[in-house]
Structures are given as C-alpha cells and as structure tokens.
Amino acid sequence: MSILRQRVLPGFGLSLGYALTYLSLIVLLPLAALAWKAVGMGASGWLQLLSAPRTLAALRLSLGGAVLAASINAVIGLLVGWVLVRYRFPGRRVFDALVDLPFALPTAVAGIALTTLYAPQGWLGRWLEPLGIQVAYTPLGVLVAMVFVGFPFVVRTLQPVLASLERDVEEAAESLGARRWQTFFRVILPLLAPTLLTGFALALARAVGEYGSVIFIAGNIPGRSEIAPLLIVQKLEQFDYAGAAALGAAMLLLSFVLLVLVALLQRWSQRWAESSR
Amino acid sequence: MTLELSHLNRRFAGFSALDEVSLSIAPGEFLALLGPSGSGKTTLLRILAGLDYPDSGSVLKGEEDFLATPARERRIGMVFQHYALFRHLTVTENIAFGLRVRPWRTRPSRAKIHERVDRLLARVQLDGLGGRYPTQLSGGQRQRVALARALAVEPDLLLLDEPFGALDALVRVSLRRWLRELHEELKLTTVFVTHDQEEALELADRVAVMNQGRIEQVDTPEVIYHQPATPFVCEFIGKVNKFGVRRHAGGLAAGAWVCEGDPWPERYNAAWAYVRPEQLRLAVPPAQPAWDAWLRHIYLAGSVAHLDLHVPSLDQSLEADVASEDLARLGLQAGMRLRVAPRSAVLFAQDAGGHTVERERWIWHAQDRVHA
Amino acid sequence: MTSRLRRRPLGWPRRLARLVLIVLALVFLLLFLVLPLTTVFIEAFRQGVGAFVEAIRQPEALSAMRLTLLVATIAVPLNVVFGVAAAWAMTRFQFRGKAFLGALIDLPFSVSPVISGLIYVLMFGAQGWFGPWLERHDIKIIFAVPGLVLATVFITLPFVARELIPLMESQGSEEEEAARVLGASGWQMFFRVTLPNIRWALLYGVLLCNARAMGEFGAVSVVSGHIRGLTTTMPLEVEMRYNEYDYVGAFAVASLLALLALLTLGIKTLMEWRYGDELATHAPGGH
Numbered sequence: 001m002s003i004l005r006q007r008v009l010p011g012f013g014l015s016l017g018y019a020l021t022y023l024s025l026i027v028l029l030p031l032a033a034l035a036w037k038a039v040g041m042g043a044s045g046w047l048q049l050l051s052a053p054r055t056l057a058a059l060r061l062s063l064g065g066a067v068l069a070a071s072i073n074a075v076i077g078l079l080v081g082w083v084l085v086r087y088r089f090p091g092r093r094v095f096d097a098l099v100d101l102p103f104a105l106p107t108a109v110a111g112i113a114l115t116t117l118y119a120p121q122g123w124l125g126r127w128l129e130p131l132g133i134q135v136a137y138t139p140l141g142v143l144v145a146m147v148f149v150g151f152p153f154v155v156r157t158l159q160p161v162l163a164s165l166e167r168d169v170e171e172a173a174e175s176l177g178a179r180r181w182q183t184f185f186r187v188i189l190p191l192l193a194p195t196l197l198t199g200f201a202l203a204l205a206r207a208v209g210e211y212g213s214v215i216f217i218a219g220n221i222p223g224r225s226e227i228a229p230l231l232i233v234q235k236l237e238q239f240d241y242a243g244a245a246a247l248g249a250a251m252l253l254l255s256f257v258l259l260v261l262v263a264l265l266q267r268w269s270q271r272w273a274e275s276s277r
Numbered sequence: 278m279t280l281e282l283s284h285l286n287r288r289f290a291g292f293s294a295l296d297e298v299s300l301s302i303a304p305g306e307f308l309a310l311l312g313p314s315g316s317g318k319t320t321l322l323r324i325l326a327g328l329d330y331p332d333s334g335s336v337l338k339g340e341e342d343f344l345a346t347p348a349r350e351r352r353i354g355m356v357f358q359h360y361a362l363f364r365h366l367t368v369t370e371n372i373a374f375g376l377r378v379r380p381w382r383t384r385p386s387r388a389k390i391h392e393r394v395d396r397l398l399a400r401v402q403l404d405g406l407g408g409r410y411p412t413q414l415s416g417g418q419r420q421r422v423a424l425a426r427a428l429a430v431e432p433d434l435l436l437l438d439e440p441f442g443a444l445d446a447l448v449r450v451s452l453r454r455w456l457r458e459l460h461e462e463l464k465l466t467t468v469f470v471t472h473d474q475e476e477a478l479e480l481a482d483r484v485a486v487m488n489q490g491r492i493e494q495v496d497t498p499e500v501i502y503h504q505p506a507t508p509f510v511c512e513f514i515g516k517v518n519k520f521g522v523r524r525h526a527g528g529l530a531a532g533a534w535v536c537e538g539d540p541w542p543e544r545y546n547a548a549w550a551y552v553r554p555e556q557l558r559l560a561v562p563p564a565q566p567a568w569d570a571w572l573r574h575i576y577l578a579g580s581v582a583h584l585d586l587h588v589p590s591l592d593q594s595l596e597a598d599v600a601s602e603d604l605a606r607l608g609l610q611a612g613m614r615l616r617v618a619p620r621s622a623v624l625f626a627q628d629a630g631g632h633t634v635e636r637e638r639w640i641w642h643a644q645d646r647v648h649a
Numbered sequence: 650m651t652s653r654l655r656r657r658p659l660g661w662p663r664r665l666a667r668l669v670l671i672v673l674a675l676v677f678l679l680l681f682l683v684l685p686l687t688t689v690f691i692e693a694f695r696q697g698v699g700a701f702v703e704a705i706r707q708p709e710a711l712s713a714m715r716l717t718l719l720v721a722t723i724a725v726p727l728n729v730v731f732g733v734a735a736a737w738a739m740t741r742f743q744f745r746g747k748a749f750l751g752a753l754i755d756l757p758f759s760v761s762p763v764i765s766g767l768i769y770v771l772m773f774g775a776q777g778w779f780g781p782w783l784e785r786h787d788i789k790i791i792f793a794v795p796g797l798v799l800a801t802v803f804i805t806l807p808f809v810a811r812e813l814i815p816l817m818e819s820q821g822s823e824e825e826e827a828a829r830v831l832g833a834s835g836w837q838m839f840f841r842v843t844l845p846n847i848r849w850a851l852l853y854g855v856l857l858c859n860a861r862a863m864g865e866f867g868a869v870s871v872v873s874g875h876i877r878g879l880t881t882t883m884p885l886e887v888e889m890r891y892n893e894y895d896y897v898g899a900f901a902v903a904s905l906l907a908l909l910a911l912l913t914l915g916i917k918t919l920m921e922w923r924y925g926d927e928l929a930t931h932a933p934g935g936h
Contacts, residue, residue, distance in 0.1 A: 008328045008348055009825055010835030012742045019735040023753050026803055030768035033778050037771050076677060083674035087667060095675065097918040101682045103857075104910035104917075106864025107762075108884040109903040112891050113685040116692060123684070148681065180663065209761020211867035212884070216891065229763035233871060236767065241776045248764045255759065328826050349832040361823035365845040375831035378841070430831055 034252075037245035049246050054222050055231065061139060062228040063254060066207035069146035073203045074196055076147075077154025084155070085162040099155050102148055107212025114145055115216040137219025142227060145213040150203030157199035161192060194270040201262040208255045278339040279303055280325075280434070280466070285334035287320055287490075294320040295331060296490035305464045307457075309477035312487035313513070318470045319358075319438060321487070325468060326355050326436050351434070354427030358438040360419050362411040368422050369394050369407035375430035397425040400459075417448040424456075428463075437469035441476060453480055474514050478502065486510050507635050508625050511551040518552045518595045522624065532590030534566050534618050536641045545626035549633060550641075552619040554583070554598035558643075559607065559615050567618035570595070574611050577601060584609065586617060619643070689907045692900035704901035712878045713886035713902070719794070720869075720882060721862040724801040728858055729851070732809025737843075739810075740817040741825070751814075757806045766800045766871025773799075792874030797882065800868035805858045812854035813847055816928065820846060849924040853917065860913040864906055 041049075049055055084096050102110065118125045118135040125136060135141045165188070173183040211229040218225045228251050235244040280302040287295040294317045302308055310318040323329040324336070327348030336343040343351065363371050372394045376385055385393070398404050401421035411419055420440065427435060440456070441449040457480055460467055471477050477484045478498040485495040486509070494506035505511040512519070522529040524546040528537045531550065541548075561567035568588045576583040582604050584597040595617065599607065619641075626637035694701050704710065735754060739747060757765065771777050773790040783790060790796045824846065828838040844851075866884040873880045875889060883902055890899035921928065 007742070008829055009741050009822060010838070011737060012744075015734040016738040016742070016744065019731060019738055019750070022731045022734075023750075026799070026806060027753060027756055030772050030803070033771040034764070034768045036778075079670065080674045080678065083671050087671055089671055093918075095678050097914055098678060098682050100914055100917070101686060101910065104860050104864075104913045105686070106866060106884050106887075106903075106906045106910065108866040108887045109689060109864070109906050109910075110685060112887065112899060112903060113688045113692075116896075117685060117688055123688070124680075148685070151681070180666070205759040209759075209764065211761065211763050212870075229761050229867065232763050232767060236770060236871060239776070241771060241774065244767055245771055248761075248767050251761060252764065255761075259759065326826075326830055328830070348829050349834070351830075353830055355827065355830045357823050357827055359823060361827040363824055363828075363842055363845075374828070374833070374841070378828070378831065378833040378837045426827075426831070 034245050034248055037242055038249035041242040041246050045242065046246055049243055050250065054226070055228075055247065057223045058226050058228040058231045059250070059254065061142060061226065062208055062251070063258070065139065065142050065146050065227075066150075066204050066210075067258075069143055069150055069207045070200045070204040072143075072147050073150045073154045074200045077151065077158060077199060077203075078192070078196065081155045081158035081162055085159055099152050101152075102150075103152050107149065107210070108216075110148060111145065111213040111216035114148060114213065115141075118144065118217060136217050137221070137225065139218075139225050141217035141219065142214050142225055145217050146207035146210055149210050149213050150207045153202035153206065154196065154199030157195055157202065158192065161195045165191060190269075194266050197262060197266040197269060201259055201266070204262065205255060205259060208258070209251065278433075280343065281335075281337045282321075282325075283335050283337075285321070285324065285331040285336070287317070287324070287329070287331045293317075293490045295324075295334075298334070298490070298492055300485060300492060300495060302466060302468060304466055306466060307460050307480065307482045308468045309481035309484045310468065310470045310487060311472070311474060311477040311484050311513075313472060315489075316487040317490040318472075318487045322436055322438055322468060322470045325434070326353055327351050352430070352432050353434050353436060354430060354432035355436045356420070356423045356427050356438065356440055358442055360411075360423040360443075362419060362422055362426070364411050366410075367407065368398070368403065368409050368411070368414070371411070371422055372397055372407075372426045372429050374426065393429060397429055400428075401425045415448075416444045417452055420444065420452065428465075433466065435465050435467040437467065439470055439472070441471070441473070449476075456480065478514070486513065488513070504640055505551070505623055506638065508549060508551070508633055511623055516554050516596065516598075518554065518557070520550055520552075520591050520593060520595075521547060521627075522550050523547050529624070532568050532588065534568055536619075536622060536624070537644070539624070539641075540639055541626055541637065545628065545634070545637065547627040547631075548624045548639075549627060550619070551623045551625075552595075552621070554596045556620045556622070557586075557595065557597040558618050558620050559584075559597060559599070559609070561616040561618045563616070565618065567616040570615050570617040572609065572611055572613050572615055575604065575609065577604075582609075586615065588617065686907060686911075689900055689903050692896060693904035695900075696897050700897050701901050701904075704895075704898040705905065707898070709877050709881070710886060710898075710902055713881050713883045714905075716794070716797070716880070717863050717882045717884075720797050720801050721859055723798050724805055724862045725855060725859050727802055728805055729809050729855060731806065732811075732813055732854060733847075733851070735810045736813035736817050736847075739814050741822050754807050754810050757803050762804060762865065762867025763871055765803045766868040769796055769799050769803075769872055791872050792876065792880060794880065796872035797869050797880060800872045801862050801865055804865050804868050805861045808858035808861065809851065809854035812850050812857070812928070816847060816850045846927075849920060849927040853920055853928055856913055856916055856920075860910065863909060 080099065084092060084099070115136055116122050118128070118141060120126070120129050120134070120136070122136070125134075128135060133140070135144055169187055169191070170183055173187045174180075178186065209229060211227070211233075214227055215230055218227060218230075220226050220230055228247065232244045232247050232251075235241075235247065282298060282300045282302070285295050285298040286293070292315075296317075298317070298321060310321060312318045320329060324331055324344075327346070330344065363374065366374065373390050376390045376393070379385075394407070395404075398407055401424055403418060403421055403425070406414070406418065411422065414422065420443075424440075441452060444452065453476060469480070478501070481498065483495060484498055484501050486493045486501060488509045494501060494510050496504075496506075501510065501514055505514060511517050520531055522531045522536065524530075525535070527535045529535070529539050529548055536550070539548075558567075568590055570586040570588045572584055573587050573594070574585040576585065580601055581598050582601045584599065586595045586597055587593075588595055597617070599609070621640070621642045624639045624641060626634045626639075628634055735750070738744075739751065770791055773779050773783060773796065775784065775791075777791075790799070824842050825838055828842045833841065863882075864884060865882075866888070869882055870885055870888070873882070873885055875881055875885060877889070881889060883906055887899050887903045887906070890896075890902065
C-alpha cells in the first residue's frame with residue numbers, strides 16, 4: 001500500500017524554495033554574469049591582461065600582502081587571545097569588546113583614520129619618519145590596513161578553543177617536567193594549530209579583497225602600492241567591463257585556490273593533532 | 278479502539294530501523310517498547326506520534342487509517358525524551374499550549390483553560406509552581422510538566438519516549454510508581470519506550486522486546502522473563518548463564534549434567550542452554566546428575582548475593598543468586614566445593630552448521646522438585 | 650573556564666612573563682584599535698564644535714544619512730526573511746546539496762566588496778546582461794538606489810543566517826515537534842515556539858547586518874556613480890570629502906559612523922553578557 005508521506009515540520013518547500021530563489025537571484029546569477037563576461041574576453045585577452053606588469057604587481061600586492069598580514073595576525077591574535085582568555089586584569093572586558101572594532105568600523109572610516117595616523121605629519125608617522133620608515137602611501141601602509149581589518153578573525157576563532165583547552169593537559173606536561181615554553185610549543189600550540197589556521201584563512205580571505213581601508217593609505221602608485229580591487233574599479237571607470245570581469249574572476253580563482261590550500265593544511269594539522277592525542 | 282500496526286518497514290540510509298513490525302495495542306493497556314539503542318523502538322513511537330512515516334505497512338485505528346491522519350489530528354499526548362518544554366513559556370503556559378492553539382470554534386474559554394490547567398497541576402503535584410519557567414524546575418518536575426501538557430489535550434493515546442531516562446535513580450523509581458498509579462486511575466492507552474528492562478517489567482501490562490528493527494517477543498512481563506521466545510530476549514532480559522549442550526546417549530548433556538526428554542531426538546544434536554542465576558541449585562544430592570563447582574567469590578549486593586562459581590567440566594564460570602540471608606543457612610563460603618545443577622533452562626537448538634535455530638525453543642524443568 | 654583555584658603561587662619569572670604578555674597585548678590594542686578610533690573624533694572636532702555641526706548639517710551630509718538609512722531599511726529586512734527561511738530549511742530538514750547551500754550562504758563573505766559591486770554592474774550596467782532592456786524601459790539600477798540596495802543585500806546576506814543556523818541546530822526540533830503534536834498549525838508553531846526561541850540571536854544578527862549595511866563602502870562605491878545628493882551614502886560622502894581635502898567634513902561624517910560602530914559593539918557586548926546562552930557560540934561574524 002502506498003503511504004502519503006508527510007513531513008511533520010511544515011514549510012520545507014516554502015523555506016528551501018525561497019532561500020534558493022533568493023540565492024540564485026542575488027548570488028548565483030550575478031556571479032554567472034561575471035564568469036560569462038570574463039570568459040567572453042577570450043584567451044588572448046586574458047593573456048594580455050594577466051601578463052601586464054601593472055596587473056601582476058597589483059595581484060602580487062593583494063595576495064602577498066594578505067598572506068603576510070594574515071601571518072602577522074596569527075601571531076598577534078594568538079597573543080591577544082591568550083591574554084584575554086587566560087589572564088584577569090582591570091578593563092579586560094572592554095578590551096575584549098574592542099577586538100571587534102575592525103568588524104564594526106566602516107572600512108572608509110578606518111582607511112582615513114589610519115592614513116591620518118601614519119601620514120608623515122601624523123601622530124605615528126611623525127615618529128617613524130626619522131627612523132626612515134614610511135608607512136602611508138607605500139606597500140607597508142597596505143599591510144597595516146590589511147592587518148587592521150583581519151585582526152578580529154584570529155582572536156575570535158581562538159578564544160572559545162583556548163577557553164575549553166583543558167588545563168590538565170598543561171599540568172600533566174608540567175608534572176612530567178616540561179618547562180613552560182616547552183609546554184607551550186609542544187602541547188598547546190599543536191592543539192591550537194587547526195583553529196589558528198581557520199583564523200588565518202578568514203583573515204586572509206578578508207585581506208585579499210579588502211578595498212575601503214586600503215585605498216586611502218596605499219597612495220595607489222601603479223606597479224608599487226596599487227591593489228587588485230582598485231585596478232578593477234579603474235577598469236570599470238574606463239568602461240572596460242570585460243577587463244574588470246576578467247580581473248575579478250582571476251582574483252576569485254586565486255583566493256579560492258589559496259583557501260583550498262589552507263583547508264588542506266588544516267586537515268593535515270587536524271589529523272596530526274587528533275592522532276597525537 | 279484497538280490500534281493495529283501491520284508490516285511496518287522503515288529504512289534509514291544504510292540500516293533498517295523497522296523490519297516487518299506488526300503489533301496490536303489494546304485500549305487502556307500499558308505497553309512498553311523495550312530494546313537496546315538502535316533497535317527501532319523510538320522510530321516506532323515516532324510513527325505512532327505522526328513525527329515519522331514508515332516506508333510501507335499500515336496503522337489502523339478501527340477502520341481509520343491512522344497514517345493518513347496528520348500528527349495534530351491524532352489525539353495524541355506525547356512526552357519527549359528531553360521533555361521539549363517550551364523554554365520561553367511558564368509551566369502554566371506550557372500546559373495550556375495545546376488548548377490555546379485550537380481554532381477558536383473548538384477552543385475552550387479562558388476560564389475553562391485556567392480551570393483545567395489548575396486541575397492538571399494538582400494532578401501532577403505541582404500546585405503553586407505554575408508561574409515558573411522550565412529552567413527553574415528539577416528534572417522530575419519538568420517530566421511531570423511534560424506529562425501534564427500532554428494530558429491537557431485529553432488524548433486517546435499517550436506516548437512516552439524514555440520518560441525516566443534523564444532522571445537520577447531515586448527520582449526515577451518514585452516517578453515510575455506514580456506513573457503506574459496514574460495509569461490505573463485514567464486507564465489511558467499508553468505506549469512507552471525504554472532501554473531499561475527493570476522499568477519495562479515493573480511498569481507495563483505487556484512488553485514488546487525489540488532488536489534490530491524487529492519485535493522479538495510481545496507478552497506480559499512474567500512470560501517475557503520466564504519463557505523468553507528468542508536467544509536475544511534471554512540475554513537482554515535479566516541476567517542469564519549460557520552454555521552449550523551436546524547429544525549423548527542419555528540426551529542433551531553438558532558435562533555431568535543431562536536434561537532428559539528433549540523434543541529433537543532425530544533432528545538436532547546440539548543446543549544452547551540459558552539458565553537464570555536464581556535457577557541454579559547449589560547442593561544437589563550425589564544421586565542426581567550435577568556439576569562439581571568451586572565457589573570462587575561471593576559478591577554481596579544488599580538483599581541478594583551473587584555467587585561466582587567455576588565449573589571445570591564446562592570450562593566456564595556460572596553465576597548463581599541467593600538471598601543474602603540464606604548465605605549463612607546454606608553455610609556458603611568462598612573456596613568451598615558445591616554440586617550445582619539447573620532447576621530450569623531455556624534451550625535453543627543448533628543445526629549441523631552450528632547456527633542457532635531460533636524457532637526451536639524448549640523450556641526444560643527438572644523432574645524432581647527437591648530444593649536445595 | 651572560570652576562576653580555578655591555583656594550586657601554588659606563581660614564581661616571579663612567571664609573573665614577569667605574564668605581565669610582559671599582558672602589556673604587549675594591551676599596547677597593541679591601544680595603538681592599533683583605540684588610537685585610530687580616537688583619531689576619528691579628534692579630527693572631527695579639530696576646528697571646534699561649530700565646524701563639526703556645520704559639516705554634518707550640510708544638505709549633502711543629510712541626504713547621505715537619509716540614503717544610508719533607506720538602503721539599510723530595505724536590505725536588512727530582506728536578509729532577515731532570507732536568513733530565517735534558510736536557517737529553517739538547513740536545520741530542520743535533510744536534503745541533498747545541503748552542504749553546497751551552506752557554502753553558498755557563506756560565499757559573500759569571501760568575495761571582495763569590489764567584486765560584489767562589479768557583478769551587479771555586469772548584470773544591470775549599460776553593457777550588462779539586462780542593460781539594453783533596462784535602458785529601453787527607462788529603469789535605472791546601476792548608479793541609482795536599486796543598485797546600492799542590491800550590492801548591500803549581497804554583502805550582508807550571510808549575517809542573519811549564519812547567526813541562526815548554529816543556534817537552531819543546537820536547539821533541535823523537539824519543541825517544534827511537541828507543538829505540532831499538541832495541535833499547533835504551521836504558523837502557530839513558528840510564531841509561538843520557533844520565533845521566541847531565536848529572538849535574541851535574530852536581533853544579534855540584525856545588529857551585525859545593519860552595522861555592515863550602513864558602513865559598506867567598496868561594493869556601493871562601484872555601483873553608486875558618486876552622484877552627490879542622490880547616490881552617495883555616508884561612507885561614500887566620507888570618501889568624497891576626504892578626496893576634496895575637506896578633512897573636518899570627512900571626519901565629521903566618519904565620526905557618526907564610528908559612533909554607530911561603537912553603539913553596535915556596546916549593544917553586541919551587552920547581548921552577549923545577558924543572553925549569551927540564547928545566542929550561537931561565536932564564530933566571527935564575517936567582515
């Protein structure tokens with residue numbers, strides 16, 4: 001006999017249908033337009049675009065800067081996360097809340113604020129200038145902005161894991177005679193590695209495409225401190241839609257490849273962390 | 278009206294949760310679905326509740342196709358395993374929920390709802406706690422709120438999913454007795470799922486023992502305990518000693534012990550024997566067949582003492598239970614030698630290939646009733 | 650992990666190490682987060698309160714504020730409805746392609762804001778897929794308000810869904826099933842059981858979604874066309890003033906946005922303290 005199979009909880013068709021339609025219209029269709037436009041440019045157009053020194057320099061700055069910024073964030077994020085989770089000191093909660101500032105502060109605001117600070121006459125630039133360090137309007141400025149926007153990711157991914165890390169493990173290591181730094185590098189760090197990589201990947205993804213906070217401080221000197229997203233904007237302003245689409249597609253592909261690499265690394269470190277448990 | 282479940286099948290990816298399950302539930306009875314986790318008991322309960330559907334089979338309530346009736350029209354009260362109380366509603370609001378969501382034509386008046394909730398609160402012994410939120414209650418109290426909420430809609434069928442699973446041992450026993458009394462009073466058809474055999478045997482009128490999606494046996498607790506239908510039921514219910522017997526000149530025997538008069542003289546030459554710990558005689562007279570056993574240890578567990586007996590001729594240990602107060606009377610001490618034999622046993626034939634033939638069951642009783 | 654009794658007092662090398670770590674972390678936070686934030690307000694009031702007030706009372710500033718509010722008022726509710734629907738489908742049913750749907754929801758977080766704007770230009774711009782058709786019917790999307798809304802919707806699409814999915818996953822569907830067995834209709838179940846259970850997480854998602862919607866720069870900058878008084882939102886107004894060397898004006902508008910950010914952080918922190926157990930465990934909320 002056939003049974004009229006019903007779902008107990010209602011709304012499957014409605015909710016899934018709505019979500020899919022919405023995603024198709026807002027995300028899939030426009031991305032398809034990008035792919036279509038990019039492919040339409042043909043192989044020779046791609047080759048010409050991607051071999052242009054200016055394009056290459058911009059991509060190198062966006063990707064290289066993002067990797068470097070995410071690495072810096074991994075180290076500083078670990079320090080800040082550790083201090084916020086492990087130690088008690090006055091004002092801890094305020095500082096903890098402040099970690100999210102780069103999420104909340106509009107990028108344009110962050111951009112002009114950082115530029116003002118690091119400009120040669122700025123509060124920080126004034127002190128760095130005599131040391132021969134110029135931040136604003138150089139690739140170093142791009143890096144500073146990228147570190148700023150990616151900062152919360154590592155801290156926020158690490159915090160819950162740090163909090164749930166069993167103290168026993170450390171105490172066991174110490175009871176076995178390990179010194180503090182040995183405990184840290186041999187016990188704690190391997191346990192944190194997968195999470196650290198997650199935070200790294202998030203910070204990386206954010207920094208690769210970052211625009212608002214970077215363009216003010218970068219100075220945008222072609223071939224030197226010009227990021228890839230800005231190049232896209234400029235192509236759009238010159239009505240080179242195909243070029244903009246191709247560059248956009250190239251960026252998406254590159255960051256996708258980068259993230260897949262990080263995911264593989266993460267899987268590997270996770271397996272290692274689990275097998276060593 | 279009798280609920281008739283026939284040939285229910287339900288497959289989940291890779292395994293069969295229900296496999297040709299047929300069962301009839303009489304009005305007013307208290308039925309337990311007992312089995313280990315993954316045996317399909319919860320799936321069966323969810324199908325009755327309308328929270329899941331079988332791939333094939335039927336459930337009839339009299340003439341009515343129960344499966345075609347949506348969950349909300351089945352007149353069911355259900356108590357979920359973790360109670361599923363609405364955490365943002367007070368106890369009173371939780372209990373009234375089923376009445377308040379009725380279409381206005383059938384919805385009782387405010388005063389009526391209020392009155393019924395008060396009555397239920399008294400019934401589940403929670404008077405005065407109506408204004409609390411679920412998080413402010415103990416586990417036992419939450420369980421009773423869940424029950425009151427289920428009873429508020431005046432169901433024809435009450436379903437309980439592991440109703441005592443999340444409670445600690447003491448509360449569990451008292452709630453169990455209370456639930457039984459409530460059932461005597463309301464005579465409401467009740468089906469409950471449990472993995473705790475003690476709970477099932479103590480509470481239910483009938484117990485359905487489930488294993489791997491099949492019902493192994495449905496019967497009263499007495500029959501389930503004393504006449505288990507399958508090896509699984511033998512092993513799952515209560516404690517049991519298991520050993521192999523082989524055919525000798527005098528019949529099926531294990532070591533020096535023979536169980537005379539088997540029904541399979543021409544067909545099977547071996548069988549598995551199951552003997553309950555309290556069905557072992559400890560001082561068999563020399564004239565009767567028995568094993569020589571060595572009492573290795575006495576585990577005193579309150580009113581009962583568990584004896585660890587090693588039987589060299591079986592090359593295994595058996596467990597025997599005696600009342601603690603009988604220990605001294607029988608002069609039992611660790612290290613002593615005893616002559617041991619079963620008083621009764623349940624046997625399942627083994628075919629030539631060594632496979633158990635489940636439908637060939639034989640319940641054996643010692644002929645002479647000389648008690649040790 | 651709350652305070653656990655220390656078994657033995659710390660020796661001085663350890664106390665020193667602790668102090669050094671705390672100081673390092675705080676110096677970084679101060680220099681890197683607090684200082685830029687302070688700069689915004691100092692620069693805004695550099696020429697006094699009068700200049701500040703005048704800067705934000707100019708008609709362009711006011712119209713930018715109105716536009717920012719308008720865009721957020723459209724984009725946020727759209728993503729709330731989407732987020733609830735997506736979370737319901739994702740957490741209450743099993744279906745093929747669920748992991749793919751999840752990845753799709755997260756996708757806008759890993760797309761550069763500039764590309765988020767670009768894809769709509771390629772759809773609706775003069776040379777885009779629908780460009781000629783739109784032109785014939787005299788409908789403007791790019792360099793107009795609809796484009797701003799679309800880009801903002803794309804950028805903020807994951808916030809509500811991402812907040813709801815882990816929470817609804819961990820809450821399970823037992824309460825909803827109980828409501829159904831007790832006779833509730835679909836909508837009764839939704840409004841009386843589901844919605845009350847997710848209200849704080851929903852509000853939290855709305856808060857983050859709104860902050861991002863009002864502060865988005867890259868994506869809207871691509872589709873806006875920077876028409877003063879018509880298609881400039883507050884972040885775009887900041888950029889234009891800054892590029893015109895109107896620093897006080899730029900920072901004045903920026904300070905309003907910074908205030909919004911602080912307000913968001915404050916409410917967010919407050920909610921985490923009070924209703925932490927009714928929110929999902931916090932994975933970072935994206936950009």
